[in-house]
Structure formats: C-alpha cells, structure tokens
Amino acid sequence: MNMACKKWLEEKLAKIEALESYSPEKTTEKVAKQYGLPLASIIKLNFNENLFMPRAKIIGFLKEVAKECDLRLYPQEEEEKLREAITKYLGLQQGCVAIGNSSDEVMDRITRLFLERGDRAITFAPTFSVFRYCVRYQGAEYTSVPLFKDFALDVKALREAFTSETKLLYLCSPNNPTGNQFELGDVEYLIEEFPGVVIVDEAYGEYADYSVIPLIDKYENLVVLRTFSKAFGLAGLRLGYAVANPTLASAVNKIPAPYAINIVSLTMGRKLLENVDVMREAIIALKAERVKLIEALNTIRGVEAFDSQANFALFNTIKPYENVYVNMLKRGLIIKKLGKLLTYANCLRATVGLPGMNVKLLNALREYLGDEA
Structure with missing residues (x-):
C-alpha cells in the first residue's frame, strides 16, 4: 500500500470509528x-x-416452511407472495408494499434515497435512536424537538423547525421508548405541512388504537413502517416492510440487492399472515x-x-x-x-x-x- 492510500484509509477509518452506532x-x-x-x-x-406468541405454534409453522422451501435455491416468487399477503392483510391497493430485512433496514433505505449531505432530518425526543444513526450515516443534519412532559407532541415547535433543507420527518407512533400514541389530528397536520417525506414508524401498530396507513392514498409524501418482529413474534427472522402510495413504494423497492431477503423469512411472514388470528x-x-x-x-x-x-x-x-x-x-x-x-x-x-x-x-x-x- 502506498503512503497516499495508507493516509486516506486511516482518515476514512477514523471517521467510521467516530460514527454513532x-x-x-x-x-x-x-x-x-x-x-x-x-x-x-x-x-x-x-x-x-x-x-405471548405461542412458541409451539411458531415451531409448527417453521416445520411447514422447511418442507415448502428449497434452501438450495434463491428466493423466487416468495417476496411477491408476501407482498400480496400484506396487501390483503391491510386492505391496500396493489403496489403499495416494500419489504426488507427489518423495518430498520427499510428506514435506512429511505434515508439513502431522500437525504444528501447537507440536508436536514427532523423528529422529536425522546424517540427510537436508529433513525438518528441512519441520518448521520448520510452526512445529513439530525434535529429533534423535545416532547412535552406528558410525552405529547409539541406540534407548534416541530412545525416551526421545518425548513427548505428539511427533507425527512420521522414520527414513531406508538413511540419507543415512551409507549404513547400521538393524536391522529396532530400527526395528520404534520404530514400535511411537511415539505418532504414523512416516515411514520408503526413498529407497534398492532398494539395501538389507530393506524395512519389509510392516509397513504391522501398523502403522496407518507411512508409507514411495519415489522414482523413485534406483534408477530418473528424478531429473530428480521423481516419488515414499508407501506406507501405505489410511486413512493416503487422507489423504496429500487435499492435492495438481488435476493436480499431470505426465503425462510419471506415464507414465515406469509404463513403468519395466513394464520393471523x-x-x-x-x-x-x-x-x-x-x-x-x-x-x-x-x-x-x-x-x-x-x-x-x-x-x-x-x-x-x-x-x-x-x-x-x-x-x-x-x-x-x-x-x-x-x-x-x-x-x-x-x-x-x-x-x-x-x-x-x-x-x-x-x-x-x-x-x-x-x-x-
């Protein structure tokens, strides 16, 4: 390795080491x-x-999946079948689903798609930390606005913090770590007012009182994240997805490497949706x-x-x-x-x-x- 390469590599590795993870x-x-x-x-x-997901049931489904899947082969129709199952589960039109290796991975994709160095992303605090890491990995500026003491959204302060450089707004609802779900009217107001893409993270959506998924037809800038890790009891398989209007969902589907999601996860996700009760x-x-x-x-x-x-x-x-x-x-x-x-x-x-x-x-x-x- 020549000296110029050695210096560049050392500087690069030092910057990587300084990244928050x-x-x-x-x-x-x-x-x-x-x-x-x-x-x-x-x-x-x-x-x-x-x-609370019965382990015996999950093992039973896994045995069925093992018989159905040929692990010697790359996934074929499994991802499309899971998209169809999610579409049916949520009552969506076709083309609204993007699947990934966890909702965190899909979130990372969205930050790569819509943030460039010098852009800003905004959320509230406290909230799920992975969004902050994703933003900073893109060289973008991360901004947060404190919640009120009762963990309610400070809608006015958030709205006033929007600028022309603010490209992503992240709303985790129900929020991790506070556990509360924000007022639907407040969330919809922020989606309406925001000048970029809004991510509503509904990792805990199945436990909550409402979902903003019905709003994807109304707002072209809305992406909703869901996961199989929480309600469905498949945390170990790392499977999540995004829901958005077909144009935005198609954009989120552009980034993954070919055959990125393993055949077992895809088939187990479908199996759980077929047995959603x-x-x-x-x-x-x-x-x-x-x-x-x-x-x-x-x-x-x-x-x-x-x-x-x-x-x-x-x-x-x-x-x-x-x-x-x-x-x-x-x-x-x-x-x-x-x-x-x-x-x-x-x-x-x-x-x-x-x-x-x-x-x-x-x-x-x-x-x-x-x-x-």
Missing part, C-alpha cells in the same frame, strides 16, 4: 455467566419481543397483561409508570436507574436502562412479559425499592 445489550448467556445464574432462569424483558389472540392477552403490569408498577413506592399503547412499560424510579438495572440483572431480570428522559431522571423500560415473568419483576422491584406491599 446501536450499542449491544446484555445477552441471557452473559448475564447467567456474570452472576452465576442458571441460563433457564434468566428473564429477558429488554427488547420488546412478543412473548394467532397473532390477534396473542395481542388480546398481552393488552390485558399490560394493564395489570402498569397498574401494579404504580403501586410500588418510588415507581411511576406511564400508560402504553405498545408492548412495553416505561417507568421512572426514585433510586438511580443504573442501580435498579444492575440489581435486576443480579436477580436474572434483563430490562432496558434509559436514564434521563425529559424531566424524568431514572427511566427504565420493560417488555410486557408473560404473567409469571411480570410477577417476578414486580416482586424484585418491590424488594429492592423497600416496598413490602
């Missing part, structure tokens, strides 16, 4: 090893997976448990939990969040540490687990926070 979380294996706990005893409540029953059970969990959290001295339209509960504790997080790890409970969100100093987030899991979490919090109730 998604931090890895504690795994069940690492927690078990670190604290000397049986692996089977670890309860994982940090990634908002749907534990399994997911719907799981959602009903999860919503009931969500109510119980949030109500119980609010009975613990030193805990304030917030209402949720997702599959997790956000709560603030009187003790330092890092101490609570580590204490839960020692008890075999993995939750998400968040820290300061707006005026709340010690925020944590827990997936709505199965009833027995939630009882263990609640008992652990009561014991650590000194509440004997």
Whole structure:
C-alpha cells in the first residue's frame, strides 16, 4: 500500500470509528455467566419481543416452511407472495408494499434515497435512536424537538423547525421508548405541512388504537413502517416492510440487492399472515397483561409508570436507574436502562412479559425499592 492510500484509509477509518452506532445489550448467556445464574432462569424483558406468541405454534409453522422451501435455491416468487399477503392483510391497493430485512433496514433505505449531505432530518425526543444513526450515516443534519412532559407532541415547535433543507420527518407512533400514541389530528397536520417525506414508524401498530396507513392514498409524501418482529413474534427472522402510495413504494423497492431477503423469512411472514388470528389472540392477552403490569408498577413506592399503547412499560424510579438495572440483572431480570428522559431522571423500560415473568419483576422491584406491599 502506498503512503497516499495508507493516509486516506486511516482518515476514512477514523471517521467510521467516530460514527454513532446501536450499542449491544446484555445477552441471557452473559448475564447467567456474570452472576452465576442458571441460563433457564434468566428473564429477558429488554427488547420488546412478543412473548405471548405461542412458541409451539411458531415451531409448527417453521416445520411447514422447511418442507415448502428449497434452501438450495434463491428466493423466487416468495417476496411477491408476501407482498400480496400484506396487501390483503391491510386492505391496500396493489403496489403499495416494500419489504426488507427489518423495518430498520427499510428506514435506512429511505434515508439513502431522500437525504444528501447537507440536508436536514427532523423528529422529536425522546424517540427510537436508529433513525438518528441512519441520518448521520448520510452526512445529513439530525434535529429533534423535545416532547412535552406528558410525552405529547409539541406540534407548534416541530412545525416551526421545518425548513427548505428539511427533507425527512420521522414520527414513531406508538413511540419507543415512551409507549404513547400521538393524536391522529396532530400527526395528520404534520404530514400535511411537511415539505418532504414523512416516515411514520408503526413498529407497534398492532398494539395501538389507530393506524395512519389509510392516509397513504391522501398523502403522496407518507411512508409507514411495519415489522414482523413485534406483534408477530418473528424478531429473530428480521423481516419488515414499508407501506406507501405505489410511486413512493416503487422507489423504496429500487435499492435492495438481488435476493436480499431470505426465503425462510419471506415464507414465515406469509404463513403468519395466513394464520393471523394467532397473532390477534396473542395481542388480546398481552393488552390485558399490560394493564395489570402498569397498574401494579404504580403501586410500588418510588415507581411511576406511564400508560402504553405498545408492548412495553416505561417507568421512572426514585433510586438511580443504573442501580435498579444492575440489581435486576443480579436477580436474572434483563430490562432496558434509559436514564434521563425529559424531566424524568431514572427511566427504565420493560417488555410486557408473560404473567409469571411480570410477577417476578414486580416482586424484585418491590424488594429492592423497600416496598413490602
């Protein structure tokens, strides 16, 4: 390697090293090893997976998929069949779906399509962090406007922050990590007023009260993200999609490499949509448990939990969040540490687990926070 190439490569790698990226979380294996706990005893409540989807059902579908798929071959009609299944599931016209390896990957595609160096993208804070990484990878400017203390949108401040350089607006609703869904009128107003493309991330859409998907016919600048990772219980297969008017959906479909989505994921996604009642029953059970969990959290001295339209509960504790997080790890409970969100100093987030899991979490919090109730 000549000196000029060596210098260029070193500078390039230094810039890449400085990029912000998604931090890895504690795994069940690492927690078990670190604290000397049986692996089977670890309860994982940090990634908002749907534990209410019956594992036996998923294994059954996977066996069917294994018989249908020839893994020696590249995917053929599987992606088109999944598009058709999504179209039917959501009641869309043809040509409105773009499929990807997770909704995060589709989001990254959208930022590459519509952002150039020097452009701006805007959202609110706090929200899902991956959008920030995608924006900055494009050399674009990332701007966020704080939510109100009750986690409502500050519509006026967001609208005033729109400029001619602002090309993307990101609205996660229901929002991660706060769990609330924003007023439909506020969301539609922002779509109407925004001078670029609006991404509404509905990763938790199946848990919520409404969807903006019916608005894609009205607004040519609207893209809605959905995923199979949350409600459908397929987080391990990394499958997501975007919904938009046919012209915009076609643009999002331009970028992926050939045969980018594996045949198993595509076929499992279709299989779950053909048996969608399994997911719907799981959602009903999860919503009931969500109510119980949030109500119980609010009975613990030193805990304030917030209402949720997702599959997790956000709560603030009187003790330092890092101490609570580590204490839960020692008890075999993995939750998400968040820290300061707006005026709340010690925020944590827990997936709505199965009833027995939630009882263990609640008992652990009561014991650590000194509440004997």
